[in-house]
Amino acid sequence: xxxxxVTVRAVLVTPLLLATAASANGAFETYGADARSRGxxxxxxxxxxxxAAHTNPGALGLADSELALAVSYTLDxxxxxxxxAAARAVDDPLAPARPPVVSALNLAATQPVDLVGEDRLFVGxxxxxxxxxxxxxxxxxxxxxxxxxxxxxxEHYDVSVGAGLRLVEWLHLGAGLRLAAGQRGDVQLAVDxxxxxxxxxxxxxxxxxxxxxxxxxxxxxxxxxxxxxxSVGAVWREPIAFDVALPATLVIEGADVDAVLDVLVLANYxxxxxxxxxxxxxxxxxxxxxxxxxxxxxxxxPPMLVTRVDLxxxxxxxxxxxxxxxxxxxxxxxVRSPGYLDTVVWRLGVEWRVLEPLALRAGYQYRPTPVPDQxxxxxxxxxxxxxxxxxxxxxxxxxxxxxxxxxxxxxxxAQVLEERTATKTNPQDEIGHWAARGVVHALxxxxxxxx
Amino acid sequence: xxxxxVALVAVIAAGCGAVGVAAPQxxxxxxxxxxxxxxxxxxxTKAALELPGVRALRPHLExxxxxxxxxxxxxxxxxxxxxxxxxxxxxxLRAGLNPEVGLGSLTPHLVEVLRYIDGxxxxxxxxxxxxxxxxxxxxxxxxxxxxxxxxxxxxxLEVRADPAGxxxxxAPGAGERSWLGAVLDAVRAVASDPVFVAALEDLxxxxxxxxxxxxxxxxxxxxxxxxxxxxxxxxxxFDPEAARALLDDALSLRITDPAARAKLDAALxxxxxxxxxxxxxxxxxxxxxxxxxxxxxDAAIGGMLYDWLTVDALPLEAFLDDAxxxxxxxxxxxxxxxxxxxxxxxxxxxxxxxxxTIVLGELLDEExxxxxxxxxxxxxxxxxxxxxxGLVDGVEQCRGLAP
Numbered sequence: 001x002x003x004x005x006v007t008v009r010a011v012l013v014t015p016l017l018l019a020t021a022a023s024a025n026g027a028f029e030t031y032g033a034d035a036r037s038r039g040x041x042x043x044x045x046x047x048x049x050x051x052a053a054h055t056n057p058g059a060l061g062l063a064d065s066e067l068a069l070a071v072s073y074t075l076d077x078x079x080x081x082x083x084x085a086a087a088r089a090v091d092d093p094l095a096p097a098r099p100p101v102v103s104a105l106n107l108a109a110t111q112p113v114d115l116v117g118e119d120r121l122f123v124g125x126x127x128x129x130x131x132x133x134x135x136x137x138x139x140x141x142x143x144x145x146x147x148x149x150x151x152x153x154x155e156h157y158d159v160s161v162g163a164g165l166r167l168v169e170w171l172h173l174g175a176g177l178r179l180a181a182g183q184r185g186d187v188q189l190a191v192d193x194x195x196x197x198x199x200x201x202x203x204x205x206x207x208x209x210x211x212x213x214x215x216x217x218x219x220x221x222x223x224x225x226x227x228x229x230x231s232v233g234a235v236w237r238e239p240i241a242f243d244v245a246l247p248a249t250l251v252i253e254g255a256d257v258d259a260v261l262d263v264l265v266l267a268n269y270x271x272x273x274x275x276x277x278x279x280x281x282x283x284x285x286x287x288x289x290x291x292x293x294x295x296x297x298x299x300x301x302p303p304m305l306v307t308r309v310d311l312x313x314x315x316x317x318x319x320x321x322x323x324x325x326x327x328x329x330x331x332x333x334x335v336r337s338p339g340y341l342d343t344v345v346w347r348l349g350v351e352w353r354v355l356e357p358l359a360l361r362a363g364y365q366y367r368p369t370p371v372p373d374q375x376x377x378x379x380x381x382x383x384x385x386x387x388x389x390x391x392x393x394x395x396x397x398x399x400x401x402x403x404x405x406x407x408x409x410x411x412x413x414a415q416v417l418e419e420r421t422a423t424k425t426n427p428q429d430e431i432g433h434w435a436a437r438g439v440v441h442a443l444x445x446x447x448x449x450x451x
Numbered sequence: 452x453x454x455x456x457v458a459l460v461a462v463i464a465a466g467c468g469a470v471g472v473a474a475p476q477x478x479x480x481x482x483x484x485x486x487x488x489x490x491x492x493x494x495x496t497k498a499a500l501e502l503p504g505v506r507a508l509r510p511h512l513e514x515x516x517x518x519x520x521x522x523x524x525x526x527x528x529x530x531x532x533x534x535x536x537x538x539x540x541x542x543x544l545r546a547g548l549n550p551e552v553g554l555g556s557l558t559p560h561l562v563e564v565l566r567y568i569d570g571x572x573x574x575x576x577x578x579x580x581x582x583x584x585x586x587x588x589x590x591x592x593x594x595x596x597x598x599x600x601x602x603x604x605x606x607x608l609e610v611r612a613d614p615a616g617x618x619x620x621x622a623p624g625a626g627e628r629s630w631l632g633a634v635l636d637a638v639r640a641v642a643s644d645p646v647f648v649a650a651l652e653d654l655x656x657x658x659x660x661x662x663x664x665x666x667x668x669x670x671x672x673x674x675x676x677x678x679x680x681x682x683x684x685x686x687x688x689f690d691p692e693a694a695r696a697l698l699d700d701a702l703s704l705r706i707t708d709p710a711a712r713a714k715l716d717a718a719l720x721x722x723x724x725x726x727x728x729x730x731x732x733x734x735x736x737x738x739x740x741x742x743x744x745x746x747x748x749d750a751a752i753g754g755m756l757y758d759w760l761t762v763d764a765l766p767l768e769a770f771l772d773d774a775x776x777x778x779x780x781x782x783x784x785x786x787x788x789x790x791x792x793x794x795x796x797x798x799x800x801x802x803x804x805x806x807x808t809i810v811l812g813e814l815l816d817e818e819x820x821x822x823x824x825x826x827x828x829x830x831x832x833x834x835x836x837x838x839x840x841g842l843v844d845g846v847e848q849c850r851g852l853a854p
Contacts, residue, residue, distance in 0.1 A: 143480055193526055329850045331484070334477055341469040368468025377477025384468045420470065428482045 025270050025295075027074065027104060027128050027154035028054050031413055034108055034126075035072045035444035038411030039391015040349030041363025043289040046218060046233030046279035050448055051108035053124035053162040053176050056235040056275075058216030060122040060164025061172025063110035064450050070108040072409065072446025074128075076154060077101055080417065080438030082145045082381055084431060094431060096381075097146035099440075102155050104130045106446065113163075120166050124176075128158040135181075135242060137267030139305040142334045143430045145379035148303055148371055150440055156242065156268045162214065172218040177211040178240050180268075184208060187248035199253065205246060212240035212270075221281060228283070233291075234276040239299065242267040269303075272296040277347070285353030293347070297340035297370035303380060304335055338380055340370040349389070361391035361411070369420075376426040381436045383420035389413045406449050413442040486849035492842060495834035504829025511819035521810040528797055528807050535796035540789045547786025549840045557777055560770040562831050567755070567765070569824045574764030581751030583820050588746035590812030595805040596798060598742065601735035603794040606631065606787050608732055610724065618721045620730055629787060630724065632775070637718035639771035642760055646711035651761050656701055670757045676701050677753025678744075684726055685741035691726055695719070 032042040033051035040047075044055045048062035050070040082096035089095065110124040130136075136155040140146050162176020185205025192199050220231025244267065277291020328334065349363035365387035371380050391411035398406060419437040478484060490497075499505060516522040563572065570578030589598065609626020610618040610633050618633050620626075641647050656672040658665045667675045676697075683694045698719060706712045725736045743752075759767045777783045797804050814823060830836075 141480070142477055193523075332478060334480065336475045336477055339469075339472070339475045341472060343468060368470075370469050372469040372472040372474040375473050375476065377479050377482075378474060380474070384470060426476070426479065426482070428479055430479045430481055 025149070025153060026156060026158040026268060027076070027102070028126070028158050028160070029270060029273075030149065030154055031074070031076070031415075031442045031444075032411070033128075034070050034106055035074075035409035035411040035446035036361065036391065036393060038074075038413050038442060038444045039361035039363065039389055039393075039409070040289065040351060040411075041347055041365040041387050041389035041413065043277065043291050043347035043349030043363055043365070045216075045235055045275045045277040045289070045291045045293075046220070046231045047287075047289055049108075050110050050124070051106075051126040052110065052164065052174070053108070054126040054158075054160035054178075054214075056216035056218060056233050057124075057162035057164050057174025057176040057214055058172045058218040058233060058235065060110060060124045060162055060174045061166035062218060063112065063122040063124065063164065065112055065119050066404075067112075067451040068110045068448065069451070070106070070409075070446060070448040072106040072444045073103070074106055074442065074444045075101070075103045077441040077443075078147070078150050078438065079441065080147055080150065080436070082147075082434055082436045084145070085433040086431075094141065094144045096379075096434075097140060097144060097151055099147050099150040100152070100155065102130055103132070104128055104154075106444070116165075122164045122166070124162055124164070126160045130155050130157065135267070137242060137244065139267075139303065142302075142304050142378050145381050145431060145434060145436075147436070148380045148382045149369075149385075153268065160214065162216075164216075170220055170222050174216045174218075176214045176216075178214055178237065178270075180210045180212070180240050180242050181207045182210050182243035182245070184245045186246065189249065190251035190253060192253045200251070210240070210243065212238040214238070220279075223281070226283065229281040230278060232276075232278045234274065237270075237273045237275075239270060239272045239296070241269040269300055271300055285359075287349075287351040287353075289347075289349045291347045293345040295343050295345065295370070298342050300338060300340045300370070302335050302338050304378075334377065338378070339372045341372065343368045343370045357395040357405075359393040361389070361393070363387070363389035363391075363413075365389070367415075374422040374424075376424055376429055379422065379431050379434065381420070381434075383417040383436060385418070386416045387413055388416065402449065404450055406447055409444070409446045409448065411444040413440075415440040415442065487845070492845060493838060495838045499830040499833040499835040502826075502829045502833070504825040508819075508822045508826040511814070511822050515810060515813040515819065519810075519813060521813065524803070524806040524810050527803055531800055531803060532793050532796045535799065536789075536792050540792045543782075543785035543789040544793070545840050545843065546782050547789060549837060557770075557773055558831070560766065560773060562828065563766060563770070565824050565828050565831075567758070569821065569828065571828065572765075574766075575758060575762055579751075579755060579758075580817075580820065581749065582755045583815060583824070584817065585743075585747035585749075585751045587812055587815040587817075587820065589742055590808045590815065592746050593742035593808075594738075595808035596801045597735070597738045598808065599794050599798040599804050601732075601739040603791050603798060604732045604735045605725070606794070607791045608725070610721065618724065620724050620727075620732070629784070630721070631787070633721045634718070635771060635775045637714070637721045639768070639775050641711070641714035641718045642771060643768050644708075644711045644714055646706055646708040647715055648761055650702060650706045650711075651757065653705070654701065670754060670761075672701075673757040674750035674753045677756070678748075678750045681740050681744045681747075681750075685737060685744045689726075689728070689737065691723070691728065694726065695723065 028051075029042075032038040032040070032044070033049070033054045037044045037049065037051065037055065046056070046059070048059050049055045050063075050068045052059035052063065078099040078101070080099060084096065106126070106128050108124070108126040110122055112119055113121045113123055115121055133155055134157055136152040138152040140151075159179040160176055161179065162174055164172055164174035166172050183205065185203065187203045187205075188200055189198065190200035191197070214235060214237050216233065216235035218231055218233040220233075221229035222231070223229030273293055273295045275291055275293040277289055279287060279289040281287050345365060345367045347363065347365045349361065351359055351361045353359045365385075367385040367387060369382040369384050371382040374380060389412065391409070393407050393409045395405045395407045416439045417437055419435060421433065421435045423433055424431075481488065516525070563574075566572035567575055568579055568583055570576075606629075607623055608630035609621045609623060609628065610630045611621040611625065611627045613619045618630075620630070651673060652669055654669060654672040654676070656667050656675050658667050658675055666672075679697065680694060683689055683697070703712055703715055703719075706715060724730060725732050727733060730736075747753075759765050759770075797807055813819065
C-alpha cells in the first residue's frame, strides 16, 4: 500500500483543566509557627516571638537586641477516620482519603538592623519545610471523602519574611510577605498518526515567585512591671496559594484535531484573615493571651479539579459534532463553589514561668469549621475542632558549648474534631451517609538561641 | 444598636462554623439526570462485540488493519472525507443507515443475502461464497479509481420520462428519480410475474465455448447468458443492438404472455440505459463490465441473481417491494447523495482510493470473508447499529441541543 502523507490542520479537541487543590491553612496557621506557639494553641498575636515574621510582623518591634534563632522539628500525626454507611474497599478510587503523617523543619530568626537608630528596626524570617515533599498539590474527585484541613494542607513549604519598627516603646508596626511560588510553562506535542511519529515535542516550564502581604501592629506592653502589663496586637494577612499553569497542546495531524490541555492548579489556598488579641503579663510569671481570628473562607475556590473539555475544529464541524461532545455540559458540572463560610477562631494561651529557666504552657483553641453540611455530590470533610495544647520551655547554660543560654522547647497539640455526620438528601449519591471523627496530634521539639 | 446586633450575630455565626448549613448541591458522577450513562448508551454495541461470531473476526481485523497497515489507510480516508464532505452529508448518512429510519426495512433482506452466502439460509441449501469471492476479486484486480468512479456515477445517475413515458437518462439534478430506483421498480414488476420466472427456469442456451453444442439450462444457462452479456459490454466493439437481440432471443421472445414480456422489456430498457454508447456513463459501465468479466469468470453473481429470481422461498418480492419503497423516500435519496459525496472525496485521491479498495478487498478475502459474514449475522438484531447511529442524536438531546 502507498503511504501518502496527509496534511490537514485545525482545532478539534480543547480540554481545559482547572485544578484547585486543598484549600486549607498551612502548618503555621494550623498549628503555630514554632514549638512555643504550638504549646500555646497558636495564641501569640500580641506576643514577642522569634517567628514574628509570621505570627505578627508588628511584634518584630519587640525582638531582642541580638540575633535570635529558633529551630524546631515538627511531627503531625492524624488519627482521623471517615466511616461510610456503605463501606468501600481500601483501594477503591472513592474510598476516604487518609491524611498523611507530616514531619518538617521549622526555622525562625530575628535580627536588629541599626539603620534608623539602635533597636528600632528589626527584620525576621520564619520558614517551614516538610521533610519528605517540598510541595504537594492534591485534588480529589468531588465525590471522594477527604479531610479538607488536614489532607495535604500542611505538606508544603511556608516562608514568611518581615520587618518591624519600634516607633516608641509601646507601639510597634510591621509588614511582611508570605512567600510562595507559581509554576508556568507549556508543552507542545504533535503527532502524525499515519506514520506513528511525534513530529513535535517540546516543553518550557519555570517557577516564579509569588507573595501575599502581611501587616501587623502591637500596642504595648503597657503597665507596671511585676504587677501587670498588657499588649494588644493585630495582624492582617492576604490570601495565598500555589499556582500551577501548565498548558499542553497536542496536534493530531491529518485529522483536523488540536488538543489543548490547560492545567491550572490553585493549590494550598489560605484565606484572607484578621487576627486580633491581647496579652496580659501578670504577677508570678503568668502570661495569658486571648485572641480571635476571622478567616474569609467564603472566597475559597473549590478544593478539587475543575476540568473542561472543548471539542471543536473543522473535522468535528464537518461531522456536525462541534459543540456536541463538550464536557461538562450545562447542568452536568460536578465542581461548584464549596460554599464555605467565614469563621472566627478563638484562642487562649497561658504560659507560666514556674522558675526563671522553666516555663510551662497550655492553651485551648476553638476552630469552627467553614465546611457546610455535605448533602449531595461532594464529601468535603471537616468539623468544629477543639485544640488542646501543652508545652514547656527550659533555658540552660552550657558555657563550654554556647556563650549565651540556650532554650529547649516542646509543644504538643491535640486537635480534636467533633463527630460530624453527613446525611445525604440524594438517594443516588455515590458515597452515601458518613460519619467522621478523630484527632490530630501535633508535636514540636525545638531550641532557641539568642546570640 | 441594630448594627451592633447584626455584627454580634455575624461574629457568633462565624464562631459557630458551618455545621447546619447545607453545601451547594452537586450532581453525582453516576447520577441519572434523565440521560443514559455512556456505558448504558453503548450496552448493545459492547455486548455485540463480545459475541462469539464477532470475536472470531478479531484475528482477521488485526491482520488487515494492524499488520497490513489497513488502519492507517482508513484514517487517511476518513481524513479525506472530513475535509471534503460537509456536516449535512454526514447527517444524511447517519439517517440513511439508521435501521429504524433509513434502510431499516431492507435489513432482513440483507441478512437473507448473508445467510445465502454462508449457508445458514432456511430457503436455499448449502453455502454460496462465490459471489463474495467475485466481489473480492473485483476489489483486488480492478483499478480502484475506475471502480469508485463507476459506483459513484451509477449512484448519482438520474432518469426522466420521455413523451412516450419511457425512462431516459437525465443530467444530474434534472431527473425525476434515480436510475437505480427506476431499475428496482422495473425489476420488481417483472420478477413478481410467474411467467417470467417460469421462462427463467426453462432458459436454454448453447455454450459455444465448449465447442460440442452443449446446451445449458436453467441456472447454468442464466449464468452463461450473464457471462456473454458482460463480455459483450466489456468489448471495445460492443454493439448494443446485438446485445439486446441476444437477450430477446434468450428470454423475451420465449415469453408468450404480452404483459410479462412488456414488463421484461421495460426492465431491460431502463437497465440498459447505461449500456448505450452515447450515454455519458457508458465508459464507466464498460470499464466495470470489463472488470466483472475478469473477476467473475464463473458468473457467480449471475448465479446468485438466478437463485433469488427463481427460488420461491427466497423473499425476493418482499425485498424488491421494500427496496422500491425505500428508494422513493427522501432519506434514501439523501443517503444515495451522501454516498456519492463520500465516494467523490476518496475518488479525488487516486492513490488513497487504491489503498482503500485493497483494505476492503483484504477484509473480503477467502480467509476473512467467512468470519466477516458470520460476524455480521451475529450482530444482526442486537441493536448495535441503531445504538451507534443514534448516539449523536442521543447526546444532542441530552445536551438540549437537538431541535
